[in-house]
Amino acid sequence: MEKTDKLAVLIDADNAQPSIIDSLLAEIAKYGTASVKRIYGDWTLPQLKGWKEVLLTHSIQPIQQFGYTTGKNATDSAMIIDAMDLLYTGNFDGFCIVSSDSDFTKLAARIRESGLLVYGFGEKKTPVPFVSACDKFIYTEVLRAEESDEETTPIKKLSAAELKRDRKLIRLLRDAVDAASDESGWAHLGAMGNIIAKQSPEFDPRNYGYKKLGELVKATGLFDIEEQVTHRGAKAIYVRNRKRR
Structure with missing residues (x-):
């Protein structure tokens, strides 16, 4: 039987939307089994009502954290402490951190230093340092677009002209082909994808439609x-830079 990574899923209720929960858990299932699912926030506040309605359905454990001081995010501190406690158990292969808050940058880096995988989930406004600190980062706008019962505008499928104008994207693709190719210039698509993932944690073809x-x-x-x-x-797909034909 193939081994499945055991993942700890930690959600910052203040920085994530309950509308993504189904797509979020489906996405996480691609990478492993969510052995622990916890969500952090001050559950006495009315703005978390939406989360309360989905916790039981998805067996997510709410962790109460009062905001003792104005201007200080006690939720972040509670998540970080719990994450380190879970890390030290040695029972997990990776962590899923659901937040758009840069305060988790150091946490992600620390977990990776221990040899574990870190999957980040947050909005496109997420600061670059946190995105870069993760092995892979998935923008939640993609997840919201995939919710079948959610009235959201699908992510626009960019045309060839629009894609070509994205110099960073084209360079990323070309460099990945070069790095994964054999002497004939052909690169296996899977190997190409692995190289891209290592270079750009936030890369996701769904971001382009x-x-x-x-x-x-x-x-x-x-x-x-x-x-x-x-x-x-x-079936195996191979790719070659056309300019070298």
Whole structure:
């Protein structure tokens, strides 16, 4: 039986929206099993009512943290302390930190120093240092767009012209092909994706309106794409920089 990573999911109720919960947990399931699910906030406040309504359904444990001092975020401190306690148990393979708050930057870095994975979830306003401190960072705007019962505007699928104008994206894709390619210049799409993930934690083809990396690469019109069938009958996709043809 294939091993599944055990993950600790810690949610900052003050900096996350309850409307994402179904898509959030579905996304987390791609990376492992949510062995612990905790959410932090002052549950005496009316603004957390939306979260209260979904906690029981999804078996998320609410952690009460009173705001003792105005201007100080006691919720962040409680999350950080709990995270370190969970880290020291040695029972987890990774952490999911759900917040757009830069206060968790050092926590993410500390967890990674211990050899564990960190998946961050937050809005696009999340400060770059926190995003960069994670192994992978998923913007919650993508998750909200995937909620079937949520009246949100789907993320716009960018055209080839729009994608080409994004120099950072094109450079990221080209460099990944170069790094993953063999002597013929062809790179396996999976290897390419692994390289991109290491270089850019926030990269996600859904940010550009595409569900899969292969769809995004094809949409740019800048790469040759070839599909091959392996000896086991599985399909493998290979990519080459078109300019080197």
